[in-house]
Amino acid sequence: MAARSASRELNVSEIPTVLEEYARHSLHRDPGVVHPPSAMLNRKLSVLREDITKVSADAIVNAANNRLAGGAGVNGAIQAAAGAQLLQECLTLNGCETGDAKITKGYMLPARHVIHTVGPIYYQHDRQVANRLLESCYLRSLQVAVENDVKTIAFPSISTGIFGFPIMEASPVALNTVRQFLQSAEGSTIERVIFVLFGKEDEQVYRMTIPKYFPQSD
Numbered sequence: 001m002a003a004r005s006a007s008r009e010l011n012v013s014e015i016p017t018v019l020e021e022y023a024r025h026s027l028h029r030d031p032g033v034v035h036p037p038s039a040m041l042n043r044k045l046s047v048l049r050e051d052i053t054k055v056s057a058d059a060i061v062n063a064a065n066n067r068l069a070g071g072a073g074v075n076g077a078i079q080a081a082a083g084a085q086l087l088q089e090c091l092t093l094n095g096c097e098t099g100d101a102k103i104t105k106g107y108m109l110p111a112r113h114v115i116h117t118v119g120p121i122y123y124q125h126d127r128q129v130a131n132r133l134l135e136s137c138y139l140r141s142l143q144v145a146v147e148n149d150v151k152t153i154a155f156p157s158i159s160t161g162i163f164g165f166p167i168m169e170a171s172p173v174a175l176n177t178v179r180q181f182l183q184s185a186e187g188s189t190i191e192r193v194i195f196v197l198f199g200k201e202d203e204q205v206y207r208m209t210i211p212k213y214f215p216q217s218d
């Protein structure tokens, strides 16, 4: 594939779905399935390695901090690409609890909105609590999306950078929570969830885990 220029936006319509990836054999069956196959759900999920600030979804999710202040990692990248107005709006929101989510405009981003969620710092909690808080990040982000008429949403891998959550443990939580939400009545208006991974190894972990939660449907 030709390299994309640094400034190019990526439209959701250009991103293959998991259903398409199974058909072209870029995703593979796994015998250890957790949920039954569903073509309808496989049409609503995508995974790719990209800078999330380039994704032109209705909303992108930010892995933020409790003060909704600036930071490093994906937060720093989103703040830099959106421009100073994003931080100004964030600072009017009175922060955000760990496991909760709040929405702002996207300003100079191609995405219309940013949904800011605060993941757990892994080593500050016992495992069960950390897992529950991470699950809440994905659930609350999706609920805030639906409340704001967001139909396409891109997630980074929350908490797995500076906050130290192992991606092997975080990815099943992310995929399971998204799967449960998409198959619920509450989640029926969501048309696409895109997992946007930054590192090659992170993408590989997701590609290994997706077939357990969104198995091949034919």
Ligand code: AR6
Residues within 6 Å of the ligand: 050, 051, 052, 053, 063, 064, 065, 069, 070, 071, 072, 073, 074, 075, 076, 077, 078, 119, 156, 157, 158, 159, 160, 161, 162, 163, 164, 165, 196, 197, 198, 199, 202
């Ligand atoms: N696009 C997609 N993913 C990215 C990008 C990008 N442009 N940049 C980094 N990642 P992190 P956390 C990946 O540390 O662990 C901030 O300072 C990265 O490789 O951004 O939830 C906040 O202010 C990793 O896989 O978020 C908080 O204080 C994932 O995004 C704290 O860090 C998450 O890594 C939040 O830590």
